Amino acid sequence: MTTHAQSPAGPTLVPDGTGHFGDFGGRFMPEALMAALDELTVAWQDAMADPAFTAEFETMLREYAGTPSLLYEARKLSEVAGARILLKREDLNHTGAHKIRNVLGQALLTKRMGKSRVIAETGAGQHGVASATAAAYLDLECVVYMGEVDTQRQALNVARMKLLGAEVVAVKSGSRTLKDAINEALREWVASVDHTAYLFGTAAGPHPFPSLVRSFVRGIGDEARLQCLDLTGALPDAVTACVGGGSNAIGLFAGFVDDPSVRIVGFEAGGDGVDSGRHAATIHAGEVGVLHGARTYVLQDEDGQTVESHSISAGLDYPGVGPEHAHLAASGRATYLPVTDTEAMEAFSLLARTEGIIPAIESAHAIAGTMRLAREMPGATIVVNLSGRGDKDMGTAMEWFDLGEDRGERLAPDATDATVGEPR
Amino acid sequence: MSAVERAFDAARSEGRAALVGYLPAGFPSVDGSIEALKVMVDAGCDVIEIGLPYSDPVMDGPTIQAAAQQALEQGVRTADVLRVVEAVASTGVATVVMTYWNPVERYGVDRFAADLAAAGGSGLITPDLTPDEAGPWLAASEAHDLDRVFLVAPSSTPERIGYTVEHCRGFVYAAAVMGVTGARTSTSDLAAPLVSRTKAATKLPVGVGIGVSNGDQAAEVAGYADGVIVGSAFVRVVLDARGDTDRALTGLRTLTEDLASGVRRG
Known part of the structure; x- marks a missing residue:
C-alpha cells in the first residue's frame, strides 16, 4: 500500500488563489506580514510540486514519526x-498525536526556505512539544509562546519543550491562554519575519496556513x-x-x-x-x-x-x-x-x-x-x-x-x- | 477634500508636518477619554486617531494592549467609541478611528460607516485589513465619503505599496518599524526609505508611526514625513498617572506641546 496516494481532489477542497473557502478564509493580517505570507505561499506550492521534497517528507514520516498509523x-x-x-x-x-505530521512538514519547508529559526504557539503544549521535537530533529532554533495560565496548568509539557531545547515564553496578555499565545507569536513574527518561520499549529489562520497545514496532515x-x-x-x-x-x-x-x-x-x-x-x-x-x-x-x-x-x-x-x-x-x-x-x-x-x-x-x-x-x-x-x-x-x-x-x-x-x- | 486632508494641507502650508495623536476610546473611561483627547486637540494635535479597543490586538505592543484591556474591562462598547468620536470631532479637529476589523464587521460595515460619518468622523485606519479583503469597506467608504487609511510597511514590495496607496484616501500610514506599536528610544532607519518609496507612488500625505515619544524624535521624523503619528507615548502618560486625572491631563498637555514644537522644527 502506498502511504500517500491521494484521493481525487475535488473542487470543495480547493480554495481560490487568495485562500478563500467559499465565504470563509482569506488573509486579514497586517501589511507587514503580507510579503512573508506571499513568500511562504510560493515556497510551499513549489515544495509540494517537487518530488524530492515530498519524498523526503514521506521518508521522515515513515522512519521518524511512525506512519502510516494503524x-x-x-x-x-x-x-x-x-x-x-x-x-x-x-x-x-x-x-503521541497527529501533530507531528504538521510540524515535520512545516519544519522541512522552513529549512528549504533557508530560515534557521521557528516560533510556535501552543495551548496545552502539544503543538509546542511537537514543534520543539521537529526543531531538534532538523536543527532549528525554536521559541514557543504559551499563555501563562497554560504554562502553570501544563508544567510537564513546558519541561518537555525545554528538554528538547526550545525556549518557552509565558504570555501574560489578555486571557493568558491559547488565543493570546497566537497573538503574541504573530507580534513576534512581525519583528523577526526575515529569518523566522511561524509553525502554525492548526488548519486556521491566514492564507496559506489552512491549506498548507491540510497538505501536511x-x-x-x-x-x-x-x-x-x-x-x-x-x-x-x-x-x-x-x-x-x-x-x-x-x-x-x-x-x-x-x-x-x-x-x-x-x-x-x-x-x-x-x-x-x-x-x-x-x-x-x-x-x-x-x-x-x-x-x-x-x-x-x-x-x-x-x-x-x-x-x-x-x-x-x-x-x-x-x-x-x-x-x-x-x-x-x-x-x-x-x-x-x-x-x-x-x-x-x-x-x-x-x-x-x-x-x-x-x-x-x-x-x-x-x-x-x-x-x-x-x-x-x-x-x-x-x-x-x-x-x-x-x-x-x-x-x-x-x-x-x-x-x-x-x-x-x-x-x-x-x-x-x-x-x- | 476630507477634514484629514485639510489638516495635512494646513500643516504643509505652514511648512511643517502634521501631528497625529492617538488614544483608545474608553481609556481611562469614556468621559475621561473625551476630556483627554480634547486636551490633546487644544495643545496642538492636528489629527486625532481614536482607537476602538479590541480583545485581540495583534499589532499593538504592551502599552496599548494594557489600555485596550482596561477599557474593555470597564465595558466600553462600539457605540461608546462613536460617542467619543462625536465629542472630539465637534471641536472641529479631523478625527479618524483606528480599528481591527472584526468589530466593524460585527457592527455592520455600512452601518458603521454611516454612523461614523454621522458622528463627524473622517474615516478609518485598519491595521489588520488590507485592500485585498476590503471590498465592503471600499464600497461603504465611497458611499459615506470616508477616508480609508491602509498601512504600508518596510517589508511591502513596490507592487504592494502601489496597490495599497491606490486604495487609500486621506493619508497613507507608514508603519515604519517591523514590530508592534510602542515607544522606542531611537527611530528606525527603515522609516525614511519607506516614506520615500511611498511618496514615489502617491500624492497623498504619508504619516509615520514609529514609536515617537518626544519632540526631538518628532522633529527627526517630520524631516521626511508629512505626519508624525504618536500613540503609545500618550497612552503611557495616562497609565502612569494611575487614575490621577489632573496629572494625566497635565502630562498629556506637556507631551502634546513638546511634540507640536517638534513637528515645527523638522
Missing part, C-alpha cells in the same frame, strides 16, 4: 456502539481511505473527528470529502453544555467573524469582541475554527455537533475499559460523538480519528474520576451497560 478495528467498542468502529491510531505516532485521511478499502472492501459510511482549530479533522476529512456517500461529522467541545455559555462549540454556536487572520466562525459578543472558550480539553479550547471547516459546515458537506465535558470523560474511560486505549481527551470527544452517531446509523462502518493519546491528560482524569482515592467512583461501569451516548 486503522484498528475496535471490536469491543463496536459491540457497545452497535456499529463497526475503526480507529485511526494517530495516538501511536511519535509524540491529509495523510491521515488518505491512509485511512485505503486502509478501510483494504480491510472492509468498501468506503466507510461516516468519518468523524474532534474539532478545535481543526487540523486532525481536516486531515481525516480531506481523504473523504469527495466521496459523497461518506458522511462527515466533526465534534466540537461542548464544555458545560452549549446552553451554559461555557463551551468551545465555535461552528455550532458561534457567529461569522474575523479572528487570527481568517473569516470563520468565532465565539464573540455583540460588539465583535472574542469571548473566552471553555473545555476540559485544552486542545479544543479555542474560540475560532479553521475556515475550511466553516465552509464545509455552511455548504452542508459536513456536520458539526457539540460533545460535553461529561460525555467526553465517559468516553475516555469507556475506551480505556473496552479496548485498553487511553485516548487524549480531545479524541475522547470524537469517541463520544461517534457513539451517539452510531445509534442513528446502526451497523454502519465509522472511521474515527483517534488523534492523540491520553497520557498527558492523566492529571485531569485523576481529578475527574477521583482516582487519587481508593477507587474511581465516577468511572464508567462495565462496558456492557455503558451509558455513553444515551440521550441527555
Whole structure:
C-alpha cells in the first residue's frame, strides 16, 4: 500500500488563489506580514510540486514519526456502539498525536526556505512539544509562546519543550491562554519575519496556513481511505473527528470529502453544555467573524469582541475554527455537533475499559460523538480519528474520576451497560 | 477634500508636518477619554486617531494592549467609541478611528460607516485589513465619503505599496518599524526609505508611526514625513498617572506641546 496516494481532489477542497473557502478564509493580517505570507505561499506550492521534497517528507514520516498509523478495528467498542468502529491510531505516532505530521512538514519547508529559526504557539503544549521535537530533529532554533495560565496548568509539557531545547515564553496578555499565545507569536513574527518561520499549529489562520497545514496532515485521511478499502472492501459510511482549530479533522476529512456517500461529522467541545455559555462549540454556536487572520466562525459578543472558550480539553479550547471547516459546515458537506465535558470523560474511560486505549481527551470527544452517531446509523462502518493519546491528560482524569482515592467512583461501569451516548 | 486632508494641507502650508495623536476610546473611561483627547486637540494635535479597543490586538505592543484591556474591562462598547468620536470631532479637529476589523464587521460595515460619518468622523485606519479583503469597506467608504487609511510597511514590495496607496484616501500610514506599536528610544532607519518609496507612488500625505515619544524624535521624523503619528507615548502618560486625572491631563498637555514644537522644527 502506498502511504500517500491521494484521493481525487475535488473542487470543495480547493480554495481560490487568495485562500478563500467559499465565504470563509482569506488573509486579514497586517501589511507587514503580507510579503512573508506571499513568500511562504510560493515556497510551499513549489515544495509540494517537487518530488524530492515530498519524498523526503514521506521518508521522515515513515522512519521518524511512525506512519502510516494503524486503522484498528475496535471490536469491543463496536459491540457497545452497535456499529463497526475503526480507529485511526494517530495516538501511536511519535509524540503521541497527529501533530507531528504538521510540524515535520512545516519544519522541512522552513529549512528549504533557508530560515534557521521557528516560533510556535501552543495551548496545552502539544503543538509546542511537537514543534520543539521537529526543531531538534532538523536543527532549528525554536521559541514557543504559551499563555501563562497554560504554562502553570501544563508544567510537564513546558519541561518537555525545554528538554528538547526550545525556549518557552509565558504570555501574560489578555486571557493568558491559547488565543493570546497566537497573538503574541504573530507580534513576534512581525519583528523577526526575515529569518523566522511561524509553525502554525492548526488548519486556521491566514492564507496559506489552512491549506498548507491540510497538505501536511491529509495523510491521515488518505491512509485511512485505503486502509478501510483494504480491510472492509468498501468506503466507510461516516468519518468523524474532534474539532478545535481543526487540523486532525481536516486531515481525516480531506481523504473523504469527495466521496459523497461518506458522511462527515466533526465534534466540537461542548464544555458545560452549549446552553451554559461555557463551551468551545465555535461552528455550532458561534457567529461569522474575523479572528487570527481568517473569516470563520468565532465565539464573540455583540460588539465583535472574542469571548473566552471553555473545555476540559485544552486542545479544543479555542474560540475560532479553521475556515475550511466553516465552509464545509455552511455548504452542508459536513456536520458539526457539540460533545460535553461529561460525555467526553465517559468516553475516555469507556475506551480505556473496552479496548485498553487511553485516548487524549480531545479524541475522547470524537469517541463520544461517534457513539451517539452510531445509534442513528446502526451497523454502519465509522472511521474515527483517534488523534492523540491520553497520557498527558492523566492529571485531569485523576481529578475527574477521583482516582487519587481508593477507587474511581465516577468511572464508567462495565462496558456492557455503558451509558455513553444515551440521550441527555 | 476630507477634514484629514485639510489638516495635512494646513500643516504643509505652514511648512511643517502634521501631528497625529492617538488614544483608545474608553481609556481611562469614556468621559475621561473625551476630556483627554480634547486636551490633546487644544495643545496642538492636528489629527486625532481614536482607537476602538479590541480583545485581540495583534499589532499593538504592551502599552496599548494594557489600555485596550482596561477599557474593555470597564465595558466600553462600539457605540461608546462613536460617542467619543462625536465629542472630539465637534471641536472641529479631523478625527479618524483606528480599528481591527472584526468589530466593524460585527457592527455592520455600512452601518458603521454611516454612523461614523454621522458622528463627524473622517474615516478609518485598519491595521489588520488590507485592500485585498476590503471590498465592503471600499464600497461603504465611497458611499459615506470616508477616508480609508491602509498601512504600508518596510517589508511591502513596490507592487504592494502601489496597490495599497491606490486604495487609500486621506493619508497613507507608514508603519515604519517591523514590530508592534510602542515607544522606542531611537527611530528606525527603515522609516525614511519607506516614506520615500511611498511618496514615489502617491500624492497623498504619508504619516509615520514609529514609536515617537518626544519632540526631538518628532522633529527627526517630520524631516521626511508629512505626519508624525504618536500613540503609545500618550497612552503611557495616562497609565502612569494611575487614575490621577489632573496629572494625566497635565502630562498629556506637556507631551502634546513638546511634540507640536517638534513637528515645527523638522
